[in-house]
Amino acid sequence: MQTHALGPVRAARRPLRTGLFSIAALFAAAAVRAAELPRWLQLPEGVSSYSARIDGMFRLILWITGIVFVIVEAMLLYFLFRYRHREGRKATYTHGNNRIEVIWTIIPALICVVLALLSRRTWADIKQNMPANALPIEITGEQFSWTIQYPGADGKFGTPDDIVSLNQLHFPVGRPVVATLRSKDVIHSFFLPEFRVKQDAVPGMSTRIWFDGMRTGHWEIACAELCGLGHYRMKGVPAKPTPPLKPGRN
C-alpha cells in the first residue's frame, strides 16, 4: 500500500468523470421527460399566466435534488456494503484530498448560484414588476375573513359605485389584477394555490401583488399564516366575473 498519498487523487478522478457523465445523461433524460412527471410529483394544476414558470422552476429543482439525492444515497449504501468490516482488511489511511474538496465545493456552489439567477427573473416578474392595464382591487384580511373591494365602473376606490364582496374573489379571465393587500388586525396570508399566489397581509402595511386567472373553476382562497383560532376556516372562493368586471372593461 504505497499509494496512500496519490491513491485518493487517482481513485477520485475516474468516479468523478463517470459521475459528471451520468449527471449530464440524467439531465438529458430529464429534459426529454420534463413534462411527464407523475401526478404526485407535481404541484396542483396552475391557472395563472406565471404558474408555469413557478412549476418549471420547481420541476428543475426537483430533478437536480432528485439526482443528487439518488447519487449521494447510492454512494452511501454502496460504501456501507463495499467497505463493511471484514477480518484481515485494514481501512485506508487518508486524511482527505484538497483537490476533491475544491471540486465538491465549486460544483454545488455553481448549481446553487445558477438556480438563484434563474429564480431571480421569475421572482422579479411576479413580485416586483406590476403589469400595465391591470384591474386594481383591494383585499383586506381580518379574523377570519377576506373582504375584497372593486373600484366599480369609474375605476376609483372610495366612490359610491365601489363593489365589496366577502370571501369571494371575482376576477376578469385573462386580464391581470393588481391587488393591494392589507390587514385590520393580525398577519394573514392570501393564498390562491392554483394561481400560485401567496402574499402576507400585514397590518400597518399595504402590499401590492398581481395575478391573473386564465380560466374559471372550483378553487379556494386559503389563509396561509396562522392568525388565531379561526385560522383554519378563513377561506374564500375565486368566482366567475360579475358584470362590472368583465374582461376589457376599465
Add this chain to the structure above:
Amino acid sequence: MSTVAVAHEHAPGVHAAPTSFWRKYIFSLDHKVIGKQYMFYALFMLIVGGLLAILVRWQLAWPTKAIPFMGKLAPEGMPGGHMLPEFYNSLFTMHATIMIFFAIMPILIGAFGNFVVPIQIGARDMAFPVLNMASFWTAVPGAVVIIWSFFVTGGAAAGGWTSYAPLSAIQPKGQTLWLIALLILGLSSLLTSVNFITTIINMRAPGMTFFRMPLTTWALFITAILLLLALPVLSGAMIMLLFDRVLGTTFFLPAGLVVSGQPLKNAGGGQALLWQHLFWFFGHPEVYIMILPAMGITSEVLPVFSRKPVFGYRAMAYSMIGIAGLGFIVWGHHMFQSGMNPLLGTTFMISTMVIAVPSAIKTFNWLGTLWGGSIRFTTPMLMALSFVSMFVIGGLSGIFMASTPVDIFIHDTYFIVGHIHYVLFGGSLFGAFAGLYFWYPKMFGRMMNDTWGKVHWALTFITFNLVFFPMHFLGMRGMQRRIYTYTEYEHLKDLQPMNQFMTLSLFVLGAAQVILVVNFFLSMRRGKVAGPNPWRANTLEWQTPSPPPHENFTEIPTVYRGPYEYSAPERADDHWPQSEPPSGPVRASAH
C-alpha cells in the same frame, strides 16, 4: 482577598470533590453531573413534546373524533374529548417550543456539550463551574413556567413557535408565560455559551491545538459563539413583546388595529415585521445551533466505526465556520412572502443558496470518511449514518424554499413542516441518539444493549420516514401548516387517508421510543461493564475510566496528534490515542 489567593492556588475550574448528596447530585459543580442533569431534563421534555405531537397528529388524522380520556385530562381544551381549535393551536405551538428549546438544545448542548467537551480537550472541568450549575438551575424554572402555562386561563401560547406579532401581542395570558419561560431559558443558554467559549479557548490540555480538537468540540465551540451572538437579539425582541403585552408599549403594533370589531387601545407607531426580522435574525442561526452539534457528533462517530481518519478534517472545521458566518445573513428567507421588499428577497435567496454549500461539503466529507473504511455497524454508527442520509433530504428540500418563486407556493405549507422535521428529527435527533449510544458507556460505565439499540434504530428510522416524508406531498398539494382541519377545504379533503397513515406511523414511532427508555435505565444496572475505551477511540474522553473520576484525569494528558488517527499504516493497532506518547508501542498488539 481570600478568593484571589485561592485563584492562584488552583487552575480554573478546579474544585474539591463534593461529599454530601445535595452537592454531589443536585447542586453539583461537576460538568459531568450537570451534563447528566441536562440529559434527564431533555429526555423528559422530549417525551412531553412527543406526546403533544401525537395529539396534533390525532387531530389531523381524525378531525372530528373524540379522545374520551383527554376530555378528563384537558376539560377546557378538549371538552368531552373533542379538540377545540385554540387548543390545537396551543398543541403545535408548544410541541415546537418544547422540542426546540427544551429538548434538542439541552440534549445536544447541555448534555453532550457539558459532559464531553471538557474531557475531550483534557480539562478538569468547565472554566466556571458555579456558572455552569447556575445555567442548569436557570433552565429548570424555564421548563416549569412553560408547562405551567398549560394550566392558566386561555391555555398555553397558541401563536406558533415563531410567535408572530401582532397575533402574539393580543393572545391570552399563556403567551406571556411563553415569553417569560424563553427569557429565563435564554439567560441559561447565554451563561452556558460564555462558559463553553472560555473553556475551549483557555483550558485545552498541552498539545491540544485548535486543529487537534475533536469535531464535536469544534461544533460546540461554534455553536456557543452563535448562541452568544444570536440569543441577545431574541431576548431583546421578547422583552419588547412582553412590554407590548403588559406595559402598553407598541413596538410591534401599528396604528389603526381593529380586533374583533374593537379598535385596539394604544396601538400605533409599531411595525409588525420588526418582530420577524428580530426573531429570524436569531432564528436562522438557531437552526444551525441545533444542527452543528449533531454534525459534530456524526463527525466523531463515523471515523471511530469506519476505523479511518475523518476525511477533510480542516474542510469540516472551515465549513462549520462558514455556516456560522453565513447563518447571520440568511434570515430573510423566512420572510420572502411577508411583504418585505422583494428585491431584498433576491439578496437573501443568493446568500441562502450559498449557505447550502458548506453543508454539501460536510456531506461529501462524511461519504469520504466511509470510503475505504472498515465499517462496524454498531447502534451509534447506525444512528450517525441515519443522520447523514436524512440530513441530505432535509438539506435538499431546503433548496426548494430557497428559490423565491418556488417558495411562493410551498411557503407555510406542510412542505416546510417536512423540511424542518428532516433537519431537526432526521438530523439533530438522530445525531443526539448517536451521541447517546456512543457516550452512554462513558457516562454510566456500562454498555447499552446493542440488539435492542438496533431494534430501536430500525423502528425509528423506518417510521420516521413514514411519518415525515409524506409531508412533502401534503405541502405540494397546498395543505397549509397550522390548520386545525384541512378537511374544511374541498381541495384538501382527499388528503385524509395519507394523514391517517402518517398518524398511525407516528404511534409506532412513539412506541419505539419506549425501547430506548427501557434500555437506557436497565443498562445502568445490567449493562456490560464498559471499561475505559469500549469503542477503541482516540479522543481524550476514552483515555480515562468510565465514568471518569472527579476532575476527569488522574494526570492532565498531553496531546501528541489529531483526534482521528485510525488505521495508521505504521501501526498494527488500528487506533492511536491522542495522548499516547510518540515513543509508545509501535508494533504492540491490538489488545
